[in-house]
Amino acid sequence: MQQNHTGKLPNPVKGLDFFKDYLQPQKQTRLVELAREIASEAPLFRPAMPRTGKQLSVQMTNCGKLGWLTDQKGGYRYQETHPQTDKPWPPIPDEILEIWASLLPDQPLPEACLINFYETGAKMGMHQDRDEQNLEVPVLSISLGDTCRFRIGGTQRGGKTTSFLLESGDVLIMGGKARLAYHGVDRIYSGTSDLLEKDGRLNMTLRRVSVIR
Ligand code: SIN
Ligand code: FE2
Numbered sequence: 557m558q559q560n561h562t563g564k565l566p567n568p569v570k571g572l573d574f575f576k577d578y579l580q581p582q583k584q585t586r587l588v589e590l591a592r593e594i595a596s597e598a599p600l601f602r603p604a605m606p607r608t609g610k611q612l613s614v615q616m617t618n619c620g621k622l623g624w625l626t627d628q629k630g631g632y633r634y635q636e637t638h639p640q641t642d643k644p645w646p647p648i649p650d651e652i653l654e655i656w657a658s659l660l661p662d663q664p665l666p667e668a669c670l671i672n673f674y675e676t677g678a679k680m681g682m683h684q685d686r687d688e689q690n691l692e693v694p695v696l697s698i699s700l701g702d703t704c705r706f707r708i709g710g711t712q713r714g715g716k717t718t719s720f721l722l723e724s725g726d727v728l729i730m731g732g733k734a735r736l737a738y739h740g741v742d743r744i745y746s747g748t749s750d751l752l753e754k755d756g757r758l759n760m761t762l763r764r765v766s767v768i769r
């Protein structure tokens with residue numbers, strides 16, 4: 557199953573696994589429903605850069621024991637509560653955990669599911685995912701809605717990069733050498749999917765945060 561779904565990357569990056577069209581349309585619709593339910597409990601917010609306070613163009617929320625966020629005062633971090641409601645994040649729905657378990661059966665379950673919402677024009681600058689105590693367990697990312705151009709390089713900022721499209725239903729896993737690879741989203745191609753009611757892209761990023769004892 558895994559082999560059949562692995563998409564071809566233009567320029568393979570070690571440790572990167574690409575599961576093209578992994579999620580059936582029905583499943584994608586269900587995931588959007590779940591994201592809506594999560595956002596009704598834990599509203600989307602606009603994160604801001606540490607120190608400068610410059611707002612990111614992406615809106616976000618989380619589910620799971622831990623949620624990732626950034627703001628001017630506290631910087632990049634995980635915390636157990638929503639920054640505005642101060643309530644615990646809703647749990648990660650089983651249907652999302654099942655995707656993790658189907659692709660990463662030997663890994664401990666994720667504790668954080670970051671949900672990013674990109675409106676047309678939103679993007680994400682090149683960064684590493686390294687706020688987790690645990691940098692061994694891969695990061696699994698689900699794309700829903702409009703197509704984006706995703707960019708990934710090596711573990712040094714400013715190195716050579718490659719880019720490819722992520723479409724609705726695609727799943728990407730960054731493990732091994734790609735776990736600490738710089739990556740970002742260059743742009744969203746508005747109107748390329750009608751999964752969401754309006755234009756835009758949803759991304760769910762599942763991460764294990766703590767080390768396994
Ligand atoms: C991220 O790196 O946090 C998001 C990546 C994506 O939207 O595909
Ligand atoms: Fe990331």
